[in-house]
Amino acid sequence: MKLTLILFLLAPLLLVGQSEINWTVNLNTQQITQTDRRVFETLEKDLAIFLNGRTWTNDRFEPEERIDATIFLTITEQTEKNSQDGEQVIPNRYSGTLAIQTSRPIYGTGEVTPILNYQDKNISFGYEQFAAIQLSEQSYTSELSSLMGFYAYLVLGLDYDTFSPMGGQPYYEQAQEIYNRLPSAVANSPGWSSGNKSNNRSFLLENLLSPRMVPVRRALYTYHRLGLDQMLTDPVAGRNNITLAIEDVQAANQSYPSSALVQSFVDAKRDEIVEIYKGATGPEQNAVIQMMSRIDPSKSGDYRLIRSSGPATSRGTTINRGPNGRQ
Known part of the structure; x- marks a missing residue:
């Protein structure tokens, strides 16, 4: 007790x-x-x-x-480390x-x-x-x-x-x-x-x-909150916003080549982007393949898989986290 x-x-x-x-x-x-x-x-x-x-x-x-x-x-x-007695x-x-x-x-x-x-x-x-x-x-x-x-x-x-x-x-x-x-x-x-x-x-x-690098940080919001979070209710609008986010990342990459933040973004999102755009139109696919191949040239071959047949997939459930705009 x-x-x-x-x-x-x-x-x-x-x-x-x-x-x-x-x-x-x-x-x-x-x-x-x-x-x-x-x-x-x-x-x-x-x-x-x-x-x-x-x-x-x-x-x-x-x-x-x-x-x-x-x-x-x-x-x-x-x-x-070196000491008086050597290593x-x-x-x-x-x-x-x-x-x-x-x-x-x-x-x-x-x-x-x-x-x-x-x-x-x-x-x-x-x-x-x-x-x-x-x-x-x-x-x-x-x-x-x-x-x-x-x-x-x-x-x-x-x-x-x-x-x-x-x-x-x-x-x-x-x-x-x-x-x-x-x-x-x-x-x-x-x-x-x-x-x-x-x-x-x-x-x-x-x-x-x-x-x-502000465009990359802006892209994080556009990609996730306005892109992925909208895919369930309006997949076309969600994918369009993800494309806008990729455009921002490309702009940042041109302004600041070989940045750690851009590399971190593509390392996290490479496979996901390929899956998302498999269900896009031909012009959308071509635009994203070109942009991602410029941003992530060593993996350009991966992005050509976007042209594979099959629907786009999305992943995850947003939550409300605190009062600072995270709604």
Whole structure:
């Protein structure tokens, strides 16, 4: 009886800490052989607790409204550094790659559409087993919490951009604050360095905040809210709006070639665009094939599959998320 009463009283407090993002964490450590495997089991659990146990916005999300996000963290090595005795293995420091995939529901269906499909090839962090992962809004705490907090705010920003025009701005600015708090040694590392334009975190963030990339962010809203969300009731109008979104992405690509944001968009949407336009008219198909082949030239052959016979498919159920235009 007493236990039931305690749980009843604590329930509201437990719900307060639930993340707006439903994170799934997958850890791959097959390439590491010299470390106690229990360290990685603890790391995977700590990451899930940190990401899912923290609220990132002031909006209230119902359980069914949470954003689905999956992290694939592959640890490839223990970092080595020079010491007075030569090369020395630091057992609690690791490096590898990180892939993130997120999705959003589509109005009136039981399916979802991919929003982010991104791979970070320069992950490096320290981790002490049983030391809680913490993120401060005032000061730098650790590389690992900064890394995860950075991507959490990017995931939120991209999701909010699909529900309202430029709705993700506050969350990109939060990611910028995390970057600004990094100590110089961390900020100058390959994964963060602003001087490294090879698709790292700083470059992706710069894209999201750049005026030249406003057409892509506008396209996120047009593609999803005015396009996919309308496909159930008016597929022709919905597809026309998706075409307008692709035109915006093409304009941004011409203004800012080889941008990380454009590449992230096509990596997430390539297969979906092919399926959507299989049911379009010949002129629509030709226009989209030409545009996507310019935007995503290495995959131009994929877009020719649009001419295959068969109806267009849509994926997902929109939801109302908070008061900031996400209706």
